[in-house]
Structures are given as structure tokens and as C-alpha cells.
Amino acid sequence: MKERNMNVIIHILGGGPAELLPDIQSLQEERIVWAGVDRGVYTLLSRGIKPNIAFGDFDSVSCEELTFIEERVENLIKFKPEKDETDMEHALNWAITQNPQIIRIFGATGGRLDHMLANLQLLINPIKNKSHVQIEMIDQKNIVFLKQPGVYSIEKLEKKKYISFIPMMNDVKGVTLKGFKYPLNDYHIELGSTVCISNELVADYGTFSFSEGILLIVRSTD
DSSP: OOOOOOEEEEEEEEEEOOGOOOOOGGGGGGEEEEETTTTTHHHHHHHOOOEEEEEEEEETHHHHHHHHHHHHOEEEOOOSSSSSOOOHHHHHHHHTOEEEEEEEEESSSOOOHHHHHHHHHTTTTTHHHHHOOEEEESSSSEEEEEEEEEEEEEEOOOGEEOOOOOOSSSSSEEEEEEBBSSSEEEEOOOTTOOOOSEEBSSEEEEEEEESSSEEEEEEEEO
16 A cells, blocks of 8 residues: 655645635645646636646636636646546546545535535545545535544534534444434434434544444534
């Protein structure tokens, strides 16, 4: 297994609605590698962030905006609009091969529902590729990530106090929640169930564990 590069964090910015983005300018630090996707490349540049790499067919930008991008981004990977993979999938597959400490995706929610659902499904790619890279999808109100069976500690976040556990693809078995307002012990969550929506931590830390399936964890605020 390729060793994780703990000195690298990859941030990917997609072309979702700019008003749903967190303050990405505040996320700058030396070890962050920025990847822009389609209109997300223009958004990065317009906010003073030069992406290290960019992907897209750029059908969502004007001719003038594309020229602006081409003049400023050296590592620009362009695709034809007719392709099997989305621009975001190309970007995420590249990011996974870098084996960074973590991958964070912005600009992947809101707007077109089909794009958002497709992006959520991409979170399963590291599991399919037997990679252990953690991927988070983030907007102003949500942090979303997947977990495989195991035992995990989770920290209370005042700005994201609601925590939901949603089965992904199949039922999830043996779910145990400790330190939560609504604890569970060895619970079976069926696919399509809403029993684990909007839970909350009652202490600074809690734990969740499960023995089978894949869980989608959503940390949210109103």
C-alpha cells in the first residue's frame, strides 16, 4: 500500500453555487494543494487563489472567462463535453492517486440535484479502490463523509451540532452510539430508514461504531 503523504492536503473546488461556499480564503496554508473543477477554477482565481491543477470541459464558463483561466493556470487538463466521467470524478481520481492526508471537496452541493447526487456517490471511490484517504464534502451548512465498519471518535462542533447517520447502498448493522442524545446499541439501520437523522453529542466527544455496511455521516447546522 502506498504510504500516505501527511504533508499534503488536497482541496477541490467544483462549480456549485458560490453562495454555498464556506470562506475558502481562510483555508489557505502551505501544504494545501488546490484543484479547480470547471467553473470552480474561475471561482478560485476570482477569490485570489491560484489552483495547482485544474480539470474540466469548461462548458459552464464564457469565452472571456476561459481565456482568463488559460492565462493564469499552467496545469490545465481539458476534456471534451462528451465523456463518461464527470469533471469532478476526474479531479477526485487524480487526488486519490496523490494519497494525501485528506481530501476536502467544496462547491459540490446545491444547484443541480443530479450533480449533487453524483458527487455524493463519488465519496465511495476510495473504498472501491481500497484507499484509506479520508474525503469530506463541505459547504456552509454541512460536512459529509463516509465510513467503513469500525470504531470512531467524533468531536462536538458548536457550528455543526446535528449529526446524522445514513446507510449508503445497503443496510448497516451493529450501530452503537455513545455520548449522544439518542444513544444506540448494536442497532440495525435499514436502507431507507430515517431513524438516525439529527442526533446530537451531549459531551465534547462521543463514539460511533458499526460492524457491517457503509455509513454516510452528515454534520449540519440550521
